[in-house]
Amino acid sequence: MANNPYEISFTGNPFSYTINGYDLGTSQKYSWVEGLANCPKCAAEVTSSRFYCKECGYGKDKKTKPVKVTGYEYVINDEYEHGKYFRVADKSLFETVIIEPYKKQMIVEALSLVENSDLIFNQWGFKDTIEKGTGVSLLFHGLPGTGKTLMAQAVADYLGKKLITITAAEVMDKYVGETEKKIAELFDKHKEDVILFDECDSLLGSRERARASWEVSQVNVLLNKLENHRGVTVFTTNHSTNLDKALDRRIAVKVRFEMPSxxxxxxxxxxxxxxxxxxxxxxxxxxxxxxxxxxxxxxxxxxxxxxxxxxxxxxxxxxxxxxxxxxxxxxxxxxxxxxxxxxxxxxxxxxxxxxxxxxxx
CATH class of the missing domain: 1.10.8.60 (Helicase, Ruva Protein; domain 3)
Known part of the structure; x- marks a missing residue:
């Protein structure tokens, strides 16, 4: 691989891998170095371990996207020269989650806002008219064991992003103001990740039923951060009727996970x-x-x-x-x-x- 501009190194088990010296963290996906693809320029067979076509050289230019490999797509970030990470988009899990097809279609259409962000906000100019609420928020609700959390992971894989799972126990604090602080830090830290609030009714309960001022305050902060968040947020709950009503307009798609047919x-x-x-x-x-x-x-x-x-x-x-x-x-x-x-x-x-x-x- 001496002539390969995308130098890859592996250490440890599972692999901790780097490309051109940029740390990509740890991956559980061993199969990603075994796939085959065809060069989009000359149709020659290309192995994913090379990242470029030996026949015509497609992929050697850092401005050119590497070849797609079966099941995965290697995407070079626009700021690659400045050390931004590669991301791996894997749609295989999303395809295997079994729910009604129209519900999957609803989710895919919502995620289009992320996949076509440049087109929508820059080329079409929506950044000039819409400043807040430009992220994607999904609510998965319904019976336990119906695949809500699995679908959240599938969404993250679909976009090639890391899933950050948050429960009430991780952010709730006995000291006044600390819960709100943790929620704010959470959104600031994970702008590029998919954030999952599991059993979100513990954090987003109706303010009308609140018994203490801090319950109202934490909901206010979470809703405010969500309004300004440009990433993807997933909420799961078995009790959607307990959620604060103000969450409704901030949700792009609500998907009910029911008893399968x-x-x-x-x-x-x-x-x-x-x-x-x-x-x-x-x-x-x-x-x-x-x-x-x-x-x-x-x-x-x-x-x-x-x-x-x-x-x-x-x-x-x-x-x-x-x-x-x-x-x-x-x-x-x-x-x-x-x-x-x-x-x-x-x-x-x-x-x-x-x-x-x-x-x-």
Whole structure:
């Protein structure tokens, strides 16, 4: 690689890698150095480890974007000469998250504001008429285990950005004014990242129901910083009705993550098994999909079946093992929910009733 202007070095496990001496941090994506692509200029095959075409030299010029590699796109920042980082945009996770297609389309259209920022704000001149609210804020709400947090990670990967996950415990402080200070510092520090406020109702509860002045103050600061933030912010919650009403106009897209349909559940069951898994041929996917459970419980069941099969030294993960794992998962779920009901006197939801119907199938 002596003639390659994009010199790459790897150290440690996982790799900590640099390009032309610029530290890119740590990556868990080992496959990114193994892909192949075709040069957009001469169509010759190019390996991702070279970053440029040996046949025609495309990609050697630092002003030229490197060749796209299957599954990933290497993007040179406009200020590369000043030491800005490369970013890796990976859309594979976004494509594998199973939700209704129209909801994915809503998210992609919202992210277009980031991908086409120069076109919209500079070339079309919107920077002259719109000063605030130029970032992208997404609200993912709905049942637990339906993929809200997974989609947040997929959004970050889609844009080639780092996901910063924030919970109330990380910013809440017992001293007056410290919570607001931490929130402000958070937005200032992560302007280039995707910020995820997980279970955001803990930080963005309705000010109308606030019992203390500091609760109102922290919501005010968060909303103000969000208004001026030009990056991407994702909020997830199981209780969207508890959120402050002022958040509504600051959200570009609201996506409700519901109980997947039977067809989507079938896709989720199939997707959970990797190609290398020794899956038996007798799996009844339609029967598995008939159980109204979310993707989170499907994942738990699949892992439970895998460890049962491994413990018993089975050569395959059979349908019998899967049904046993599913029954154990449902029994564990019902036991937990019964304890919860006893503690909170909460009424059963239709989902819980459905689990009871299927428990002994």
């Amino acid at each position: 039977q067809e989507l559940r079938k896709q989720i069951w199939r997707r959970m098994f990797p190609k290398k898994a020794p899956l038996a041929a007798d799996i009844d996917w339609d029967l598995l999909a008939s159980y109204e459970i979310t993707g989170g419980y499907v994942k738990n069941t699949v892992l439970r079946a895998a460890r049962i099969a491994a413990f018993r030294k089975e050569t395959e993960i059979t349908f019998t093992v899967l049904k046993e794992a599913l029954k154990q998962e449902l029994m564990a779920l019902m036991e937990y929910e019964n304890v919860e009901q006893a503690a909170t006197a909460a009424q059963e939801t239709p989902e819980k009733e459905q689990l009871k119907l299927h428990q002994n199938r």
